Amino acid sequence: MTESEATAGGGSPPAVAAVKLAKSFGGVRALNGASFAAAPGEVHALVGENGAGKSTLIKILGGRLRPDAGSMRLKGEAVELHGPGEAHRRGAWTVFQELTLLPWMTVAENLLLGDEPRGALGLIVRRRMSRDADAALARLGIRHIDPDALVEDIPLAARQIVEIVRVVIREPAILLLDEPTSSLGEHEVAWLFDLIRELRAQQTCIVFTSHRWNEIASIADRITIFRNGAEVGTYRAIEEREAITLMTGQRLDTLFPPVPPLAAEVPMLEAQGLAAPGISAIGFTLRRGEILGVGGLTGHGHRELFLTLFGALRAERGTILVGGEALRLRGPRDAIRAGLGIALVPEDRKTEGLLLPMTIRDNLTLAILERISRLGVIEAGAEAERTRRLADALQIKTPSLMQPAGSLSGGNQQKVLIGRWLLAESRILLLYDVTRGVDIATKHEIYELMVRLIGEGRAILFYSSDAEELAHLCHRVLVMREGRIAAELAAPNLSAEAIVAAAVRDSLAA
Ligand SMILES: Nc1ncnc2c1ncn2[C@@H]1O[C@H](COP(=O)(O)OP(=O)(O)O)[C@@H](O)[C@H]1O
Numbered sequence: 001m002t003e004s005e006a007t008a009g010g011g012s013p014p015a016v017a018a019v020k021l022a023k024s025f026g027g028v029r030a031l032n033g034a035s036f037a038a039a040p041g042e043v044h045a046l047v048g049e050n051g052a053g054k055s056t057l058i059k060i061l062g063g064r065l066r067p068d069a070g071s072m073r074l075k076g077e078a079v080e081l082h083g084p085g086e087a088h089r090r091g092a093w094t095v096f097q098e099l100t101l102l103p104w105m106t107v108a109e110n111l112l113l114g115d116e117p118r119g120a121l122g123l124i125v126r127r128r129m130s131r132d133a134d135a136a137l138a139r140l141g142i143r144h145i146d147p148d149a150l151v152e153d154i155p156l157a158a159r160q161i162v163e164i165v166r167v168v169i170r171e172p173a174i175l176l177l178d179e180p181t182s183s184l185g186e187h188e189v190a191w192l193f194d195l196i197r198e199l200r201a202q203q204t205c206i207v208f209t210s211h212r213w214n215e216i217a218s219i220a221d222r223i224t225i226f227r228n229g230a231e232v233g234t235y236r237a238i239e240e241r242e243a244i245t246l247m248t249g250q251r252l253d254t255l256f257p258p259v260p261p262l263a264a265e266v267p268m269l270e271a272q273g274l275a276a277p278g279i280s281a282i283g284f285t286l287r288r289g290e291i292l293g294v295g296g297l298t299g300h301g302h303r304e305l306f307l308t309l310f311g312a313l314r315a316e317r318g319t320i321l322v323g324g325e326a327l328r329l330r331g332p333r334d335a336i337r338a339g340l341g342i343a344l345v346p347e348d349r350k351t352e353g354l355l356l357p358m359t360i361r362d363n364l365t366l367a368i369l370e371r372i373s374r375l376g377v378i379e380a381g382a383e384a385e386r387t388r389r390l391a392d393a394l395q396i397k398t399p400s401l402m403q404p405a406g407s408l409s410g411g412n413q414q415k416v417l418i419g420r421w422l423l424a425e426s427r428i429l430l431l432y433d434v435t436r437g438v439d440i441a442t443k444h445e446i447y448e449l450m451v452r453l454i455g456e457g458r459a460i461l462f463y464s465s466d467a468e469e470l471a472h473l474c475h476r477v478l479v480m481r482e483g484r485i486a487a488e489l490a491a492p493n494l495s496a497e498a499i500v501a502a503a504v505r506d507s508l509a510a
């Protein structure tokens, strides 16, 4: 069911409304007549593929960009914003997609920037500043961030939280959040959503963007879908499948490429009675040309399984075989030598997985540095050429491989992580939630890449938090529960519903 574009549901005037906004950058049309409205006390999600215009829209509503055409209203009043300050005076505050904290200043200084406590002479009182910041953080239930720490010294997720807190303590009537969860872990997302619910109860209007459907479904009162710079419609309840169809203008069956059946039963990676902290009695065989899925609720041992197979966690019992031969894993180096590659994401994408300040090229060649350092000048040139061709084949979207990996979008960072192991000629790829938080178009590219890789005789162990994805891409799926394999599903019994049912069967019975 779609609703008319300018009303906000209920009778009250919308807290925020965009009416036929247009904005171009040079030849690129970012917004092309975009409209939507959100009410006080509403959580409104803006969804759409990368490049749909969501961030541009939020920047206009936040006073950071001026539209070329169209109009907007805040609290029912038509406004023209000449800067963020004007938006703030009208109660609209934004957490932008790009982090805006000053890294060389402390958390407290960033939180209170422009609002510093001053003494009688108008001088900033430092002691009070850190105390005020501490109180603000505590009030919002945050205990693990030190107000006196320099922002550059705290992890990315903590920075994102500081960005959010900085805006929330200004008590906005309209809170605009552009991908606030993209660098947050599960606990932090839960914290944010509690906060959003509290603000909603106080009649704050919250507009946010996200790529993670389960988050959108769990918190949004209404959803406006954007495609090519304009809204497709606003919905109160919509299934993910239908939303994807509307976002991409593409049917879902074309999102998942066809997966060829197994040609032969050649075992590549086997686990027998494998146990490590968090997992026990793990047994499976991954065959050549196979995508073997691993599913189940988070926190049930998937991550430990992947780390153990890669030698990053020490197995306590059991055997790992590669190509039929038992593997002695003293660390990741042994796994890499045996032909294993791992893309562990998203938790680690921004920490262990990619070295963000390093160039894309250095990140790609990280697993073969030893080999490269042994090469003569001519072979090194050939290696560089191979790296460039690989980046092309992976469709990594960047003006140059000499850019820092941190400049890439999440989906393109994933491609670099996978590409690293292709350069290392890994035959067995351990892909851990590589499509989480990635936009639909890039997801499709990653799926196609996976199908291409198994076609070349590789094998993929694929953990995903998205049961739909597992059901469409995998030959078989192992469902884990409490560190064990609780079920193995294959056609005709393989479906997203069956995966979810197997994952929760015990918890429901309990
Ligand atoms: N400052 C800019 N300069 C040039 N092009 C831009 C700029 N900002 C956004 N764009 C382009 O406008 C389109 C919409 O971008 P954006 O609003 O960031 O979309 P979304 O947030 O939905 O991913 C994209 O094609 C993007 O490349």
Ligand SMILES: [Mg+2]
Binding pocket: 054, 055, 056, 097, 178
């Ligand atoms: Mg954006």
